[in-house]
Amino acid sequence: MVLGVDMHNRVKNRSLARAVSGTAWREFHSMLEYKAAWYGRTLVAVDRWFPSSKLCSACGTMRAEMPLNVRAWTCDCGQVHDRDVNAARNVLAAGLAES
Incomplete structure (x- = not known):
């Protein structure tokens, strides 16, 4: 303590x-x-600056900007993303790609 x-x-x-x-x-x-x-x-350590929140885990499109107050967003492909779940999917995919 x-x-x-x-x-x-x-x-x-x-x-x-x-x-x-x-x-x-x-x-x-x-x-x-x-x-x-x-x-x-x-x-596997994923790069600190990997744009996991801005990258669509379904189609791979990256948004130009995303302020921290945006918690959910819809990609042009129609996929609706929760920011944290989408980031987790992208980090997992990046880690699996490196290993």
Whole structure:
């Protein structure tokens, strides 16, 4: 519990926030790699800037813009997408394509 409070205060400090958050993500990534290896799986990291929300998972058309307040959208092909479900489908497809 003390560690959690300490980490919370460090993230508030602008000079330490990026380093602390980066370290936490690296640790999380290394744990995922360890677990994947343990179970004989492959961990694939999809590019951070992959446009998963803007890409239609049905036809592959990409929207030019999509503000964060848009939670559902309809593609020109007629497919209606929930932003998060569509992004999850696109990330899965990208990961399977890389492996």
